[in-house]
Amino acid sequence: MKNMKWIAVDWGTSKLRIWAMDEFGQVLAEVRADDGMAGLNQNDYEKVLLSHISGWLTDEVTPVIACGMVGSRQGWFEAPYAKVPTKAAAKYVNVDIADRRFSLSIVSGVMQSHKADVMRGEETQISGFLVGQPNFEGVICLPGTHSKWVQIEAGEIKQFQTAMTGEIFGLLSQKSVLRHSQGSWSDEAFKQAFEDIYNAPENALSSLFSIRAQDLLNGDGHGVARLSGSLIASEFAGMKHYWQGQTPVLIGAGELVRLYQLGFELLDLEVKALRAAPLTMAGLHRVYEEVNL
Amino acid sequence: MKNMKWIAVDWGTSKLRIWAMDEFGQVLAEVRADDGMAGLNQNDYEKVLLSHISGWLTDEVTPVIACGMVGSRQGWFEAPYAKVPTKAAAKYVNVDIADRRFSLSIVSGVMQSHKADVMRGEETQISGFLVGQPNFEGVICLPGTHSKWVQIEAGEIKQFQTAMTGEIFGLLSQKSVLRHSQGSWSDEAFKQAFEDIYNAPENALSSLFSIRAQDLLNGDGHGVARLSGSLIASEFAGMKHYWQGQTPVLIGAGELVRLYQLGFELLDLEVKALRAAPLTMAGLHRVYEEVNL
Numbered sequence: 001m002k003n004m005k006w007i008a009v010d011w012g013t014s015k016l017r018i019w020a021m022d023e024f025g026q027v028l029a030e031v032r033a034d035d036g037m038a039g040l041n042q043n044d045y046e047k048v049l050l051s052h053i054s055g056w057l058t059d060e061v062t063p064v065i066a067c068g069m070v071g072s073r074q075g076w077f078e079a080p081y082a083k084v085p086t087k088a089a090a091k092y093v094n095v096d097i098a099d100r101r102f103s104l105s106i107v108s109g110v111m112q113s114h115k116a117d118v119m120r121g122e123e124t125q126i127s128g129f130l131v132g133q134p135n136f137e138g139v140i141c142l143p144g145t146h147s148k149w150v151q152i153e154a155g156e157i158k159q160f161q162t163a164m165t166g167e168i169f170g171l172l173s174q175k176s177v178l179r180h181s182q183g184s185w186s187d188e189a190f191k192q193a194f195e196d197i198y199n200a201p202e203n204a205l206s207s208l209f210s211i212r213a214q215d216l217l218n219g220d221g222h223g224v225a226r227l228s229g230s231l232i233a234s235e236f237a238g239m240k241h242y243w244q245g246q247t248p249v250l251i252g253a254g255e256l257v258r259l260y261q262l263g264f265e266l267l268d269l270e271v272k273a274l275r276a277a278p279l280t281m282a283g284l285h286r287v288y289e290e291v292n293l
Numbered sequence: 294m295k296n297m298k299w300i301a302v303d304w305g306t307s308k309l310r311i312w313a314m315d316e317f318g319q320v321l322a323e324v325r326a327d328d329g330m331a332g333l334n335q336n337d338y339e340k341v342l343l344s345h346i347s348g349w350l351t352d353e354v355t356p357v358i359a360c361g362m363v364g365s366r367q368g369w370f371e372a373p374y375a376k377v378p379t380k381a382a383a384k385y386v387n388v389d390i391a392d393r394r395f396s397l398s399i400v401s402g403v404m405q406s407h408k409a410d411v412m413r414g415e416e417t418q419i420s421g422f423l424v425g426q427p428n429f430e431g432v433i434c435l436p437g438t439h440s441k442w443v444q445i446e447a448g449e450i451k452q453f454q455t456a457m458t459g460e461i462f463g464l465l466s467q468k469s470v471l472r473h474s475q476g477s478w479s480d481e482a483f484k485q486a487f488e489d490i491y492n493a494p495e496n497a498l499s500s501l502f503s504i505r506a507q508d509l510l511n512g513d514g515h516g517v518a519r520l521s522g523s524l525i526a527s528e529f530a531g532m533k534h535y536w537q538g539q540t541p542v543l544i545g546a547g548e549l550v551r552l553y554q555l556g557f558e559l560l561d562l563e564v565k566a567l568r569a570a571p572l573t574m575a576g577l578h579r580v581y582e583e584v585n586l
Contacts, residue, residue, distance in 0.1 A: 116507040146470075146502060162502040164470065171464045177439075177457065202494035205524065206531025209439060209455040214409040231498065238499025 001056045004028055006063040006292070007102070008284040009049070010277075011070035012121060013038050016048070017277070020056050025285035029056070037069040045076035046097055057101040063291055065092075065284045067107040068121035077104075081111035081118065085156045089127035089283050092291070105291050107284070110157055117162050121280075122148045125251050128282030129274065130155065139248040142276070143256045145170070147235060149242040161242065163235045166256070173227055178208065181215035181223035187262065189222035193229030194236075194263055201237035204230060232263050243269070251276050294349045297321055299356040299585070300395070301577040302342070303570075304363035305414060306330050306438075309341070310570070313349050318578035322349070330362040338369035339390055350394040356584055358385075358577045360400040361414035370397075374404035374411065378449045382420035382576050385584070398584050400577070403450055410455050414573075415441045418544050421575030422567065423448065432541040435569070436549045438463070440528060442535040454535065456528045459549070466520055471501065474508035474516035480555065482515035486522030487529075487556055494530035497523060525556050536562070544569050 005023040009016070014036035020029040031052045040048065049064070056062070067089070071079035082091040091108040109120030122142050130136060134155065142148040145166040151158045172178050197204050211227055214220040236243070248264070250257050250273040257273045264271040298316040302309070307329035313322040324345045333341065342357070349355070360382070364372035375384040384401035402413030415435050423429060427448065435441040438459040444451045465471050490497050504520055507513040529536070541557070543550055543566040550566045557564040 111510060112506075113510060116503055116510050118506050118509055161499065162506065163499040164502045164505075165498060167469050168461075168465070168498065168501075171468055172461070175464055175468060176460050201497075202527070202530040202533070204494075204497050204531070205458060205461065205527040206454065206456040208461075209457045210409055212457075213405075213411050213455065216411055217404060217406060217409050234495070234498040237495040238497070240495070 001028055004056055004062070006065060006288045007053055007056065008281050008288075009064060009066035009070070010068050010121065010124075010280050010284075011066055011075070012036055012068045016052075017280075018049075018052050019281060020053075021281070021285065021288070025281060025288075027281065037072070037075050042076065045070065046099065050099065053102070059101070061100070062102045063288060064102050064104045065107070065287045065291065066104065067124040067280065067284060071106040071109060072120055075106075077106055079106040079108040082108050082123075084110060084112045084160070085153070085158050086110060087127075087156050088123045088130060089287060092287055094291075103291075105287060107287055110160070112159060115159070115161065117160055119148055119150075119160060119162070122150070122251075123157065124283035124287075125276050125279040126150060126152070126157065126283070127286055128279035128284075129249070129251065131282045131286055136249075139242050139246045140251060141239075141243070141248045141260065141271075142251045143260045144252065149239045149248075151242060161239065163239065165231050165235045169228060169231050172208070172231075173224060177212050178223060178227060181212045181220070182227075183215065183221035183223045183225075186222040186225045189220075189225035190229035190259065190262065191266060193226040194233040194266055197230045197233035198237055198266070201234055204234035204237075228259060232259060236263055236267070243267075247271065249274065251279060294321055297349055297355070299358060299581045300346055300349065301574050301581075302357060302359035302363070303361050303414065303417075303573050303577075304330065304359055304368070305361045309345075310573075311342075311345050312574060313346075314574070314578065314581070318574060318581075320574065330365070330368050335369065338363065339392065343392065346395070352394070354393070355395045356581055357395050357397045358400070358581045358584065359397065360417040360573065360577060364399040364402060365413055368399075370399055372399040372401040375401050375416075377403060377405045377453070378446070378451050379403060380420075380449050381416045381423060382580060385580055387584075396584075398580060400580055403453070405452060408452070408454065410453055412441055412443075412453060412455065415443070415544075416450065417576035417580075418569050418572040419443060419445070419450065419576070420579055421572035421577075422542070422544065424575045424579055429542075432535050432539045433544060434532075434536070434541045434553065434564075435544045436553045437545065442532045442541075444535060454532065456531065458524050458528045462521060462524050465501070465524075466517060470505050471516060471520060474505050474513070475520075476508065476514035476516045476518075479515040479518045482513075482518035483522040483552065483555065484559060486519040487526040487559055490523045490526035491530055491559070494527055497527035497530075521552060525552055529556055529560070536560075540564065542567065544572060
C-alpha cells in the first residue's frame, strides 16, 4: 500500500482494530475484527495479525505498534506495567517475531500499587489526548465495560480508578432476576434512578430488587433505564473525589458516553466527549515516532 | 403412613422439600428434591408431587399445605398476594386437583405497594416464628439469594425490603472478571471489606474492581471473602433503617447466616439465628389447622 509507513493496532479482550497509517498519522485503511484476546492462544496472535495485514506488507520492515490486552500476561507478549506517576504510553516493548516483513512494539499498561489498579489500552488514548492538549490538567473519564477515572497532573497520569459498572450492568440485565423486567429505555426513568441513588448511594445494591418488584406489581416498563441509572449513579458517587471541582473530559462514543454526559448534567457539569479511536491512533503514532527515531 | 395427618411442602425456585406430618406438627418423614419451580411447567406439579408422596397416601383425603414460589404466576397455581400490613401467612387458596387422595392449599405471598416489594415463602417462616413468640415486635432478617428484612408490629408484617445480594454475589463470583481472583476464604478479609464499605457505602460498586487489581499486583488470595464482605456491608448500609436501634432476629442456617452474624458483630449487635425449616413447618401447621377446622 503506497504511503503506508506503519500499522496501528488496538487489540482488546473482545475486539481487534487495525489501521494502515501514513507517516503523518493519517489512516489509509482500516480492519475491524472480533479476534479479541479472549478467543486466542499465545501462538495465534502472529497468524491472526498476518491474516489481516499480509496484503499490506512489502520487502521493507513495517513497524506495527499495538496497545491493549495484547500486552497482558494472557496476551501475545507481556509488556510490564509502567507505574504511576508516569507519562501515558511512555513505555513499550519490542517483541521478536518470526516474520521479517514487520516489527512489533507493544505499549505497556499502567499500574498503581496504593489503591491497586491496572489499565491496558486507555493509557494510549490518554497519550493521544495529551498530544492535542499537552498542558491539560484535570480528570479524564473513559466509560466502558471497565470505566476508568484518571487524574492528569504535570503531563502525567497521577492516579486512576476502575469501576466495573458496565460488566455489572451486563450481568444483572442479562443473567439476574432483573432480566425479566428490562422493558424499554426512558431517559426520565434513568434520571430518576440516577438522582435517587446519587443522593443516597448507600442504597445502590439494596434497592435493585425494587426494579423487579415494581415491574411485577405496577408493570413499570423501564427497568433497563432504572438499572443503568442506579449503577452509573453509584459509580459517580464513589468517584466523587475524582470529578468534584473539576470539569472532566469524557473519552468514548455512543450511548454509554451519552449516559455519562446525562449524569454529569444532573450534577450541573457540562462535559465534552471525544471519540476514542482517533486518540488511540494519535497515541500509537507518538510511540511510532519514538520507535522510528 | 401411620399417624400422618397432613403433608407440608416448601416449594421454591430451585428446591422442593416435603414433610409427612402428624397432627401435632411433628415430622414423620422428609423428602428433599431438586424439582424447583425453575425446571417445571404448570402441568408438571401434580405429577412431581405425587412421585414423592403417593406412597404416603391412603383412602382418606390428606391435606397438603404448600408455600413458596409454587404459588407464583409461573408456579402451580397463583395465590394472590396479601398486602401489608398483614398477618403472616394468613391468606391461602384451595386448589382443585385431579387426584382424590389429597387436597391442596397454597399459602399466599405478601406484597407492598409503596416501596414495591414481594415475598413468597418467607411469610410462612415468619408465621412459624410468631407461633412461638406471638408478642414479638421488631425486625427479622432472612438471608438468602434474595434477603428479606421484615418489620413486625402488633403481630403483623408492617413493611419489608428485599436485597438481591446473594444473587449478585453469585454472578460476580462466577461470571465476572472477579472469578479469576476468588482465592480462599478468610474471616479477616471479610471483616476488613465489610468495615471499609460499611463506613463508606458510596464505594460499594466502584471499589469492586480493586479485588481483581489487588490480586493481579499483590497476589491477594481472599477475593471471595472481600467480595462477600463488600456486598453484605452494602446491604447492611442500605437496610440501616430496619436494624438500627433494634436487635434483629436472623432466620436461616449455614455459612451465609454466620456471615450476617459476623456483620452484626462488627456493628456491636449480638444477633441470634433460628433454623428456617422448623419455622416453615410451624407456619404451615398453623395453616393446616385453619384448613382443617
